[in-house]
Amino acid sequence: MVGYRKRSLPWWKYTVEASAPILPVPVSLLSGFLGAGKTTLLKRILEEAGDKKVAVVVNDVAAINVDANLVRGTRTLANNETLVELQNGCICCTLRTDLVKAIAELANERKFDAIVVESSGVSEPEQVAEMFTVKLGNADGKKSKFGSEGDRRGVSEAARALRGANTLDEVARLDTCVTVVDCAAFSGDLTTPKDLVERFGSREKGDGDANPGDDRSVGQLLMHQVEFANVILLNKCDLVTDAEAAAVEASLHALNPEAEVIRTKRSKVPLEKVLSTGLFSMQKVLDSPGWLQHMRNNKVTQTREYGISSFTYQSRTPFHPVRLFNFLNDHFLVCLDEEEDDEDDNEEEDQEMSEGVEETRHQEDEDGVEEEEQGKPPLVVRQQIVEEKMSRQHQNLGHILRSKGFVWLANRDDVSGSWSQAGTVLELGCGGPWMGLMPEDMLPEEGSDEREMIERDIAGPVLLDRRQELVFIGRDMNCDAIVAALEKCEVTRKEASDARAAAGDDKNGGRYLRKDEWKLKLDNLKMAPIGEDPFPLWPTLEEMDLRGEGGDGNDHAGQGHGHGH
Numbered sequence: 349m350v351g352y353r354k355r356s357l358p359w360w361k362y363t364v365e366a367s368a369p370i371l372p373v374p375v376s377l378l379s380g381f382l383g384a385g386k387t388t389l390l391k392r393i394l395e396e397a398g399d400k401k402v403a404v405v406v407n408d409v410a411a412i413n414v415d416a417n418l419v420r421g422t423r424t425l426a427n428n429e430t431l432v433e434l435q436n437g438c439i440c441c442t443l444r445t446d447l448v449k450a451i452a453e454l455a456n457e458r459k460f461d462a463i464v465v466e467s468s469g470v471s472e473p474e475q476v477a478e479m480f481t482v483k484l485g486n487a488d489g490k491k492s493k494f495g496s497e498g499d500r501r502g503v504s505e506a507a508r509a510l511r512g513a514n515t516l517d518e519v520a521r522l523d524t525c526v527t528v529v530d531c532a533a534f535s536g537d538l539t540t541p542k543d544l545v546e547r548f549g550s551r552e553k554g555d556g557d558a559n560p561g562d563d564r565s566v567g568q569l570l571m572h573q574v575e576f577a578n579v580i581l582l583n584k585c586d587l588v589t590d591a592e593a594a595a596v597e598a599s600l601h602a603l604n605p606e607a608e609v610i611r612t613k614r615s616k617v618p619l620e621k622v623l624s625t626g627l628f629s630m631q632k633v634l635d636s637p638g639w640l641q642h643m644r645n646n647k648v649t650q651t652r653e654y655g656i657s658s659f660t661y662q663s664r665t666p667f668h669p670v671r672l673f674n675f676l677n678d679h680f681l682v683c684l685d686e687e688e689d690d691e692d693d694n695e696e697e698d699q700e701m702s703e704g705v706e707e708t709r710h711q712e713d714e715d716g717v718e719e720e721e722q723g724k725p726p727l728v729v730r731q732q733i734v735e736e737k738m739s740r741q742h743q744n745l746g747h748i749l750r751s752k753g754f755v756w757l758a759n760r761d762d763v764s765g766s767w768s769q770a771g772t773v774l775e776l777g778c779g780g781p782w783m784g785l786m787p788e789d790m791l792p793e794e795g796s797d798e799r800e801m802i803e804r805d806i807a808g809p810v811l812l813d814r815r816q817e818l819v820f821i822g823r824d825m826n827c828d829a830i831v832a833a834l835e836k837c838e839v840t841r842k843e844a845s846d847a848r849a850a851a852g853d854d855k856n857g858g859r860y861l862r863k864d865e866w867k868l869k870l871d872n873l874k875m876a877p878i879g880e881d882p883f884p885l886w887p888t889l890e891e892m893d894l895r896g897e898g899g900d901g902n903d904h905a906g907q908g909h910g911h912g913h
């Protein structure tokens with residue numbers, strides 16, 4: 349028989365070990381639009397936390413932290429909970445290092461069972477999540493290259509707060525991303541013609557959260573918050589009928605099938621659904637958007653309840669740029685970016701990317717804002733334009749909530765187009781080189797899932813992976829009409845032959861070309877009489893400098909298969 353000897357520890361060991369929470373402390377990140385119910389949820393968490401010690405970090409972009417005052421105004425902070433206010437900036441851009449510092453300091457107090465961060469309405473949870481794994485410094489006091497020059501002090505302060513840890517997640521781990529959605533405002537926010545300042549108020553004027561230089565659309569921001577969530581609270585259900593709530597719930601399930609969607613009134617939810625759930629993992633949440641799952645699983649169509657459906661449009665014929673633009677412009681507000689991201693502009697920013705942090709668009713300087721605003725029609729006019737486009741869309745195609753993927757434009761054979769639509773706004777810009785043109789050693793490892801997906805897309809040595817692949821998620825969508833409309837945008841054999849003939853390649857009117865080859869080298873494609881090529885120039889393969897800092901294989905493997913926000 350094995351002997352057993354009872355050992356006792358000195359009393360101080362018991363107290364320390366029994367009460368000090370083990371690092372890393374779980375962090376819940378609350379996102380959601382202005383007025384969705386985040387502060388209401390936060391107050392509820394504090395009121396119902398019982399024995400749990402919860403620290404809160406509240407971010408208000410304005411100089412006066414209204415939310416902090418609201419929380420402080422309740423009796424909820426009576427139990428030694430701590431409230432940290434981060435104001436005059438946004439935790440996903442200008443206050444990133446302040447956030448790391450605040451969380452690290454709270455975690456190192458070793459008295460909290462959980463930390464809850466309430467972000468401002470305009471912040472993107474993905475940008476906050478990235479901060480947990482950014483290397484800020486190490487025990488030797490070395491600092492990583494991170495942040496803009498002006499933020500070096502912030503970086504060293506944050507690094508110091510980590511007390512020797514390299515990354516925040518060594519002391520505090522992101523545990524749950526909760527997005528609160530206002531059920532009554534969801535559809536309106538997706539289709540609003542308002543810009544962020546009109547929707548959220550202006551930080552500059554001190555009446556809201558948005559930065560006047562911020563060109564993100566309201567619908568795209570909402571979509572990012574919904575897609576990057578483990579738990580979605582569908583709040584304010586008291587303001588809609590059951591059927592309306594069910595329809596929004598079905599939409600959210602389609603947009604993010606991995607998230608748990610919980611209908612709430614006044615953000616009333618069992619705390620175990622939002623605290624210490626253990627649900628967050630970066631890979632899982634990046635993989636969770638409905639469009640990506642649809643694309644990955646190679647699903648063609650899927651029908652759900654409440655008229656929600658999704659399908660993928662696939663084709664190996666390029667679009668005629670003018671016809672495509674005209675079709676899009678009839679049904680959406682079209683934004684044509686020259687490049688999907690502009691973070692590759694200089695070496696320093698490349699370095700930041702490699703550290704896992706990129707400059708976000710809403711901290712851009714505000715140069716040119718006035719000019720842009722001067723050119724913008726007044727809201728009533730934009731409202732009218734949107735109503736016309738939406739009514740045409742609903743009548744011809746149904747309600748398209750979200751579509752995403754990439755496109756092949758005739759006369760741009762080397763570079764894919766990246767298509768991202770949320771509600772009213774559709775963005776189409778350069779999506780990087782086709783995978784088939786990437787040097788072999790820059791592709792993901794052979795045998796990996798990413799590599800298999802790329803190989804699956806290669807349609808032969810000429811066409812390679814050039815194709816249209818677009819996932820549509822919507823309500824009462826007329827899939828046949830969408831497919832027919834997109835097919836009409838494709839370049840015809842006659843147009844291609846004429847284009848080749850115009851380039852002096854007219855021996856047989858193009859007929860000597862193999863079936864797949866007539867789709868390529870259409871630089872002389874005729875745009876008139878229907879118009880000029882409306883798409884701005886995209887960088888060429890040479891300009892992209894595939895082997896440069898910005899062109900690593902993994903990054904581009906993300907094209908179409910990664911998160912692609």
Ligand SMILES: Nc1nc2c(ncn2[C@@H]2O[C@H](COP(=O)(O)OP(=O)(O)OP(=O)(O)O)[C@@H](O)[C@H]2O)c(=O)[nH]1
Pocket residue numbers: 380381382383384385386387388389415468469528583584585586587612613614615
């Ligand atoms: N009718 C109704 N009102 C709600 C509900 N939840 C919150 N509210 C109210 O909506 C308003 C905004 O709620 P908040 O919790 O402050 O929203 P928030 O997301 O924190 O908003 P910001 O802090 O401004 O970004 C408050 O007046 C709440 O009382 C709900 O479920 N139904």
